[in-house]
Amino acid sequence: MQLVGRTLSPFVRRVAVTLSVYGMPFESLPLSTVSDGDAIRGYNPVGRVPSLILDGGEVLIDSSAIIDHLDEVAGAAALTPRAGAERRQVLRTVQLALGATEKSVAAYYEGQRRPEGLTWPEGLANLEAQAAAGYAALEAMLTGDFLCLGRLTQADVTALFGHDFVARVMPGLIEGRFPRLTALSARLNADPRIAATAFKG
CATH class of the missing domain: 1.20.1050.10 (Glutathione S-transferase Yfyf (Class Pi); Chain A, domain 2)
Incomplete structure (x- = not known):
């Protein structure tokens, strides 16, 4: 997986921490919303970070939506209870x-x-x-x-x-x-x- 955005962004770091705690390997693509807007819009047309590129190429956007997916994969180890x-x-x-x-x-x-x-x-x-x-x-x-x-x-x-x-x-x-x-x-x-x-x- 590849995580788009710098961890200066609190929303990018939120996803990075979750991935790390879950033991899910990922590569950081530290693009800046200030200087790399065109590249970021290639993943999210709104130009926001983070985006998470899954191993199959699917792109997830928004930290909450990304973490919802990570929780599903983590199962019982998820940091948010299921119900x-x-x-x-x-x-x-x-x-x-x-x-x-x-x-x-x-x-x-x-x-x-x-x-x-x-x-x-x-x-x-x-x-x-x-x-x-x-x-x-x-x-x-x-x-x-x-x-x-x-x-x-x-x-x-x-x-x-x-x-x-x-x-x-x-x-x-x-x-x-x-x-x-x-x-x-x-x-x-x-x-x-x-x-x-x-x-x-």
Whole structure:
């Protein structure tokens, strides 16, 4: 399999971590949405990452859809339970972490990628507040080593990639505010399977 996109993208890293934890070999195609747009659109016409090219040539797009397929292949080892209240709990927490990350990415683009003088301060403040509210909710849920079920689930993986993206590009948004999430990040990144997916640029 080939994973399209750089792991600087939290959504690409989410898939990379899942593949690594499942022990599924893959090749990284570290294309950038900034400089490799045409190549990326060859896999996803919208120009978004990640895409996952399966061994037979089929291309999957969107991190959630890709992970749904990987969970199916992983079977009982999947990081999201197959059914019932445990599945709902993990999925709810995943969506909370995804929402916080999406607001963080939007805040990054609003605050750091717009041309000088074209930033909307009120909009940026609202995005940052929404992201912080999501991280605060995750922080409150993290009363043990993991977010759900007392073990590693997709909720932890998803919270990890959001936290690490923000810590890299907007550290002021989370620095010192969410110590449990920061500790979770440190624990998970100490796992060689997860550390191997960190962005090296």
